[in-house]
Amino acid sequence: MKTIVIGGGPAGCAAAYTLSKQGHDVLLFEASDQVGGRTKQLRRDGFNLATGALFLMGGIYPRTSALLAEMGHDRDIVPWGGASELQDKDDSRYPVSFVSLLSYLRIPVLSLGDKLKVAMAGLRLHLRPGASNPFDGAELAAFDKGEDLETWSRKNLGERAYEYIVRPIMDFLYAVPASWLSTPFPHAIIQQAHKMKLSVPPGGVGQVSEWFVQAAKRAEVRLSTPVERVERSSQGYRVFANGEAHDADGLVVATEAFVAAKLLEPYIDADARSRLTEAPYTDYAHVAIGYAKSPWPNYPTDIVLPVGVGGTRNIGAIVLHSRRHPGSVPKGGELVGVYFNTPPLAHMSDEDIKREALEAAIKAFGAAPDPTFVHLFRYDRGLTIAGPGHYSKLDAVHKAMPPRVCLAGDYFSQAGVEAAVFSGERAAQMLDRAMH
Ligand SMILES: Cc1cc2nc3c(=O)[nH]c(=O)nc-3n(C[C@H](O)[C@H](O)[C@H](O)COP(=O)(O)OP(=O)(O)OC[C@H]3O[C@@H](n4cnc5c(N)ncnc54)[C@H](O)[C@@H]3O)c2cc1C
Structure with a gap:
């Protein structure tokens, strides 16, 4: 046929x-x-830029993993640790692993009471049924009780855990306030968090x-x-x-x-x-800043997640790409990705976004000479708002x-x-x- x-x-x-x-x-x-759609690559000045997607998520992506194995490409995928740090308003840094929810429980701003509350909420989530496939809309629909993620988080995890765990992760992944999102997807991801591993194909x-x-x-x-x-x-x-x-x-x-x-x-x-x-769909913008020679060859973490209680933040994450995707940079080079949150974009010109991205990269990783290029990706429709x-x-x-x-x-x-x-x-x- x-x-x-x-x-x-x-x-x-x-x-x-x-x-x-x-x-x-x-x-x-x-x-x-x-x-490739919103995952496709763009070549520029010897760099391989991700126009959208950055990583696959291991066991949380079962059909992608199965089909890659079937095609013989599972062994080509390059693992990425995703070493991260939270960057507080006063520039204090708290190291975490993006793939380990437990690592967030070690950050000093959370009190023992906060940690116990998070642990209890995690346990309750594990004990109750949820969508076994977080990417099957029909399954997710069955667990959608109309509650939004911010309301659920503040009630079940507490204020500080909402600000220092839920917001930084969701700002980076979805770029919209948690109050715009429903709960079945994040609940299912938390239930399967132990399966999460980040990886990238050699070509992006x-x-x-x-x-x-x-x-x-x-x-x-x-x-x-x-x-x-x-x-x-x-x-x-x-x-x-x-x-x-x-x-x-x-x-x-x-x-x-x-x-x-x-x-x-x-x-x-x-x-x-x-x-x-x-x-x-969200408005979406991210900026790729290329350096032919890396200003920060020994920086210990790859992802910086701005945090701080309350207020709005323009930026969800600042990412060093050379360890995420070694093929994205020429030898000795570095590529910084700065990922913006959706709400402030309505009031930002392209020049505002690029300027703020450069400032954020320097604040995150330290002083740097002028970059080789600054490339803005800006979309009317970035990601579905579920x-x-x-x-x-x-x-x-x-x-x-x-x-x-x-x-x-x-x-x-x-x-x-x-x-x-x-x-x-x-x-x-x-x-x-x-x-x-
Ligand atoms: C900035 C950003 C970061 C992301 N990061 C990640 C990540 O790290 N990991 C992850 O898993 N996902 C990530 N995503 C999401 C991921 O990119 C999307 O979920 C995925 O691309 C959706 O695939 P799709 O095939 O449904 O749609 P799309 O990728 O949008 O593909 C639709 C295709 O249809 C084509 N098309 C449209 N109209 C026509 C027409 N009339 N005729 C022919 N063709 C047409 C388009 O050109 C496009 O190629 C990210 C997305 C963005 C925007």
Whole structure:
């Protein structure tokens, strides 16, 4: 059977790989000039910049790990310790490990009472049921009781643990206030925290999508080919891109949610259309600062997380990339990534963001000469905002699809490569079943 996949991010590439394994011919259309979507790489001045995603998360990413092993690439992935420090308002530093929640309990600002409260909340979470797959929107929906993460954290962990544990982690990972997020995803991650390990493919996270399409023997990839519209045809569907029409028995639509809504507009009801169109995304900005010669070759940690009780913070994390992804820098060089929180971006110009990023890098790691370049990545739509009610709202859309059309994308869960890969593989399986 002939299938078409629209969108070549990790979701679409995982779908193309799975459909190809099932024996279907696949034509994948990607609007950009390379696959990878929000994980793709950008080469500049001998550096390999991550336009978005930075790392995979080990056992917390089971389908990504399984498919990498199946393709023979599990041994290529390079582990990264993610040594971190919290940077308090008075510039005190508290070393932690980004992958070990327990390490946060050693920081001196938490009192014994705070630590006991956190330990008790952790124990209660472990004892109660939660989503076994934090990237399956349908499972997450079953545990969504409408509570937001800030309310839950302040009540169950206390003020200081909220400020020094929950906020720094979530600011870096999701860039929005915890009050905008629902609880089932972080709860499921806490339950599986022991499985968390950070790693990066040698070519950067974008390489995961490249590996999928290389291993998809029956797939043909058309880059720089945005799909303009989809029509029903006698065979199934006709897809129009770059002035040509292509027929297929079935489709996987693996674009961002609002693009899927537009492409499928004539074939889905108004309710499904508005659920997809209104799926909320963050504004997002990060700055890559390149140094041909590292000003801080011996700095002991790779991630600095600004903290401090109360107030808003413009920046979620400042990251040294040379140990995270050695292939991202020329020999002896360093690349600093400065990751901004969403709310302040509404009032910041591109120049404000770049200036503040440079100041933050120097405050975090020490004085430095002028960098080789300062590159701003700024997106209207960065990451899904999975607030209370998000998962069930999006999950319901699967049922509203016309025959032999399946949706894939990270927006069904809480963003992340695993969310995308899981949804891409599942969409391919659903389409395969529908075509038999
Ligand atoms: C700054 C940042 C940091 C991140 N860090 C991490 C991280 O460290 N770890 C992690 O796991 N995740 C991270 N993520 C999230 C991760 O990048 C996303 O979850 C993932 O890329 C989603 O994959 P997707 O395939 O669903 O969507 P996308 O990656 O958005 O792919 C969708 C694709 O569809 C294409 N497309 C759109 N319209 C059309 C059309 N009409 N025709 C053809 N193609 C079209 C787009 O060009 C795009 O390539 C990060 C994201 C950002 C923005």
